[in-house]
Amino acid sequence: MARILIVEDDDHIRTALRLMFEGEGFVVDDAPSGEVGVALFARMASDVAIVDVMLPGMTGFETCQALREASDLPIVIVSARDDTVDVVLGLESGADDYVTKPFVPEELLARVKAHLRRRPERSANAFQLGDLHVVPDEGVVRHADGAELHLTSTEFRLLTDLASANGKVLSREDLLERVWGYDYFGDSRLVDVHIRRLRMKIEPDPASPMFLVTVRGAGYKLVL
Amino acid sequence: MARILIVEDDDHIRTALRLMFEGEGFVVDDAPSGEVGVALFARMASDVAIVDVMLPGMTGFETCQALREASDLPIVIVSARDDTVDVVLGLESGADDYVTKPFVPEELLARVKAHLRRRPERSANAFQLGDLHVVPDEGVVRHADGAELHLTSTEFRLLTDLASANGKVLSREDLLERVWGYDYFGDSRLVDVHIRRLRMKIEPDPASPMFLVTVRGAGYKLVL
DNA sequence: CTTCAACGATCAGAATGCGGGCCAACCGTG
DNA sequence: CACGGTTGGCCCGCATTCTGATCGTTGAAG
Structure with missing residues (x-):
């Protein structure tokens, strides 16, 4: 099906997300930092990414921009801060969606699927x-x-x-x-x-x- | 710039949105009901739509589906209900985004822009x-x-x-x-x-x- | 140490794509 | 109606790239 990249430093959330998406048939790559995430993306060519804002090292926004430079994949930012300024900043730094923590997993899933629906059909045999x-x-x-x-x-x-x-x-x-x-x-x-x-x-x-x-x-x- | 369709039955919100988007350079068409909205879309071929869920007559979901059948324009649903079930339902009925009331206008604007960014200019098959x-x-x-x-x-x-x-x-x-x-x-x-x-x-x-x-x-x- | 599969280098001929030239059909114009 | 210009279709030869073959060398297994 689709390949998803999850960048999140909290181990619990990361594994929870991994499990949910795997359960939905996704192939999951996860990373605890922006640096690892970007490197992972280069190798895996993920179809969609979920990026946390509060990260050690590169922030989520920076990660988002780095990913955006490499590809036009859909990016969903996840953040504990629901300040409008952050949302706007996130969306303007190249993200396609912004979800605030605590989030309901089903909603995140539905949003990811909505973005994937938009994606032009990728060659199946790549x-x-x-x-x-x-x-x-x-x-x-x-x-x-x-x-x-x-x-x-x-x-x-x-x-x-x-x-x-x-x-x-x-x-x-x-x-x-x-x-x-x-x-x-x-x-x-x-x-x-x-x-x-x-x-x-x-x-x-x-x-x-x-x-x-x-x-x-x-x-x-x-x-x- | 871009042409936006706003379907919203509350007069105050509708005009507030109209003003904001016009201030941002959008050409705005608005409608107080789903029926009018769909008819308007057929004439105007809007680039993006904002649809309220609670509408007299057709619901927002139905409006959304009707629009989706006619076009693949980005649709943002706006709703007073922030129940996860509704969000998922909305996204699965063809919407691209779901914002809960009361919403901050700037966020809605940023989200609309993010969706528009995705379709640079592709009129039909040009x-x-x-x-x-x-x-x-x-x-x-x-x-x-x-x-x-x-x-x-x-x-x-x-x-x-x-x-x-x-x-x-x-x-x-x-x-x-x-x-x-x-x-x-x-x-x-x-x-x-x-x-x-x-x-x-x-x-x-x-x-x-x-x-x-x-x-x-x-x-x-x-x-x- | 022997043996043989695997490797690296090289070469000629085959395949493939490209450009030019040619011709026939069609079209609008004088 | 004749004419020139345009368009679609075809053929040929050249240039380049690809391919398959050969042969001596390397190196690992036994």
Whole structure:
């Protein structure tokens, strides 16, 4: 379903929120501070965020602005202060909604859902890989910092097929069949070559791969 | 600026809101009942609506649903009841926000602005591409400086079909089907040629396209 | 230490996209 | 009616990128 980021320093509230949203089918990432939250967002590309105002380090407003610079995701600010000035400030710093504590969980949920309803349909088959966001429909791989990196169609198929195997090891034969076609006759070394090319593009350190892992004697697998 | 519809039966509140929003540069239409509000909306095509819940005749929820069926404009519900059940009900009946009376006018204003921020300018299916304004309904592409540039009908369909794919890659076959018709039989090179002509017209530097991007081995996509 | 899977580098040919030129049909105009 | 201009469609050749193959090297398992 949707991926939600919760930035809240109070452990009790954070876990309570996590449980509620997980119960509703969300994938939850949580962070106890703005700094961690922003970093987490860069990796997870959340669909929506809930941000507390009173945070150690970066304030909620600052966090909100940082998130807004990176994305246009809906942001709901949660705060113990219900001063109008704060509400206005929050909304003007890029938030989409402002809920005051103590809040009723159901209301927060309903508001989050209302914002998500607005979101343009995201490609269902997109996935993340470390700092990389892979969007098959758009034919691009984007780095967290926004840079786009180019994969050829063969590399793309290789990557998406490995990803759809969901962490399982695929043998060279499996890959030849999936990517090149079941009746392809060729050197199985061909897979090695393309794996290498793919690594050079997506691995931070191609010499010691962290995503595209070799399983000696068996094949390759994609972790995460 | 923006056009706002206010549906509220209390004369005092209604005029107070009208004055505030007019003071902020909005064009205000107001209505004392849901029926009048919906009729008014049909004529005025408001950009945003504020709807009171307690209304004679149609309730605010019903009004909200009626508006939502006609448009996807942002709707803010205002109510004297702050029961969670009502809030959830309101949000689920299509509203985007729910503010309880007595409300602070500045907060309402900030919330309305936050919602408006979300829809910059998207009249039906018009869209923007760099500093070009494309208006399918009028069959016209205007440059920011006002100059009008003429596209042939094929070029126009090509452009609008690519735009409606929303950034996704469309293969030559997809495009042939969409632009020329599902049973068209011809050279897929045809697409290249028209893409090229389109680029010469809309790209600042046709040699290195920034909007109409080639995805080798897959097709074309329109970014932004 | 041996063996063999995996890796890295390189290269030629295939595939793909691009631009130019060409032609036929259509349109409004003189 | 003839004309020039515009538009849609088609073909060809060039440039670039991608792909698949080969081969020597590396390095881990046994």
